[in-house]
Every structure is written in C-alpha cells, then in structure tokens.
Amino acid sequence: MSVKKSGKLNFMSDDLDESNFLKISPKNKKVQKRQRIEAQEEGNSTANNITAYKKKKNIENKEIGSEPRQKLVNVMNDQILTRKQTYENLLKSLMEVVSNLEADYNVLKENEQKLEHLTGSFIKCIQQATNSHKQKLKSLKEIHGAFKKECEEMEVDHKAETDKLGEELEEDMRKLQENLVSKIKRNEWENLQKTFFQAMRNNF
Known part of the structure; x- marks a missing residue:
C-alpha cells in the first residue's frame, strides 16, 4: 500500500512539475530534477524497506504460525493413529x-446332529422293545388262551369221566346189592331146607 501511495505521489509531483515547466528556470529545473531523482530514490528505498519488512514479517508470521500448525498436525496424526488402533482393536x-x-454354532450343529442320531437310535430301540413286548404279550395271550381252553376242555372231560365213573359205581353198587340180596336169600333158603330136612330126619 505504501509503495503504491509513494508511486502515486511521485506521479502527481511529476504532473505538477510538468504543468509548471514553463514557469521554472533552467537552473531551478536542474535542482528540482535532482531533488526529484533523490526523492524517487528515497521513495524507492522506502518502498524496498517496506517490502523487505513485509517479507520479514510474513516469514516471522509463517514461522510463528507454523509451530501451532505443526502441533495441530501432530495432534491430528495422533488422533488418526489412536482412531486407527481403536478401529483395529x-x-x-x-x-x-x-x-x-x-465355533459355538459349529458345536451346536454337531451336538444337534449327535442328538438327532441318538434320538433316532433311542426311538429305534424303543420301537424294537415295543415290538418285542408286543410280540411277547401276543404270545402270552395266545398261551393263556390255549391254556384256558385246555383247562376248560380238561374240566369238561374230567366232569364227563367223573359222571361216567359215578354212574358205573352206582351200577356196580346196584349189582352188588342185588347179588348180596340174592346170595342172602339163597343162603336162607338153603338153611331153611337144611333145617327142614334135619327136622324130618329126626322125626323118622
């Protein structure tokens, strides 16, 4: 800004000098020209000094600002590393x-398969045992029915034989009784005849 203002001032002074060219004497003109050159040199020196000061100030500002910026970059890098480690963990x-x-799923799947196998084997064993007991029960029922039928038949046969034996005994008892009666009658008749003959013999 100072350089531009100095240039503008010099430019305006040049315009003023040119406008007053006819009024200034050649001697004064040389003096003024030398003064103008010195003023320009002084202005250029001042502008250079200002430019150098600005550059130095910018460098100092950059150096001053670079330290917090570097700290900020370091903090951000640390945060990135921390976040990366956190994500990795x-x-x-x-x-x-x-x-x-x-692993738990595989174990559960394996246990499920084993359980299905064991359940199938257990159900198969139960079915076999049930069928075996069913067959045994059927056989026992058949044996029971046959034994019951045989007992009933034996009872009928025994009753028939008993009845027949009773009838035979009654018949034998009746015949024996008839024989005894007949024998007793015959003996009495014989005794009566003997007594009669003995009595007749004694009378004669």
Whole structure:
C-alpha cells in the first residue's frame, strides 16, 4: 500500500512539475530534477524497506504460525493413529466374537446332529422293545388262551369221566346189592331146607 501511495505521489509531483515547466528556470529545473531523482530514490528505498519488512514479517508470521500448525498436525496424526488402533482393536474384538460364535454354532450343529442320531437310535430301540413286548404279550395271550381252553376242555372231560365213573359205581353198587340180596336169600333158603330136612330126619 505504501509503495503504491509513494508511486502515486511521485506521479502527481511529476504532473505538477510538468504543468509548471514553463514557469521554472533552467537552473531551478536542474535542482528540482535532482531533488526529484533523490526523492524517487528515497521513495524507492522506502518502498524496498517496506517490502523487505513485509517479507520479514510474513516469514516471522509463517514461522510463528507454523509451530501451532505443526502441533495441530501432530495432534491430528495422533488422533488418526489412536482412531486407527481403536478401529483395529474393535475389528479384532469383532472378529474374535464372530469366530467364537461360529465355533459355538459349529458345536451346536454337531451336538444337534449327535442328538438327532441318538434320538433316532433311542426311538429305534424303543420301537424294537415295543415290538418285542408286543410280540411277547401276543404270545402270552395266545398261551393263556390255549391254556384256558385246555383247562376248560380238561374240566369238561374230567366232569364227563367223573359222571361216567359215578354212574358205573352206582351200577356196580346196584349189582352188588342185588347179588348180596340174592346170595342172602339163597343162603336162607338153603338153611331153611337144611333145617327142614334135619327136622324130618329126626322125626323118622
């Protein structure tokens, strides 16, 4: 800004000098020209000094601002590293959880298959035992029915034989009784005849 203002002032002074060219004497003109050159040199020196000061100030500002900027960059880098480590740890934990869940799932699947196999074998054993007991029960029922039928038949046969034996005994008793009566009658008749003959013999 100072350089531009100085240039503008010099330019305006040049215009003023040119406008007053006819009024100034040659001697004064040389003096004024030398003064103008000195003023320009002084202005250029001042402008150069201002420019150098600005450059120095900018460099100092950059140097002063570079330190907090570097700190900020370092903090951001640390945050990035921390976030990266956190993500890596979280990813590792998630992978461990997934691995554990997958292992548990495989164990459960294996146990399910074993249980299905055992359940199938157990059901098969129960079915075989049930069929065996059913067959045994059927056989026992058949044996029971046959034994019952045989007992009933034996009872009928025994009753028939008993009745027949009773009838035969009654018949034998009746015949024996008739024989005894007949024998007693015959003996009495014989005794009566003997007594009669004995009595007749004694009378004669």
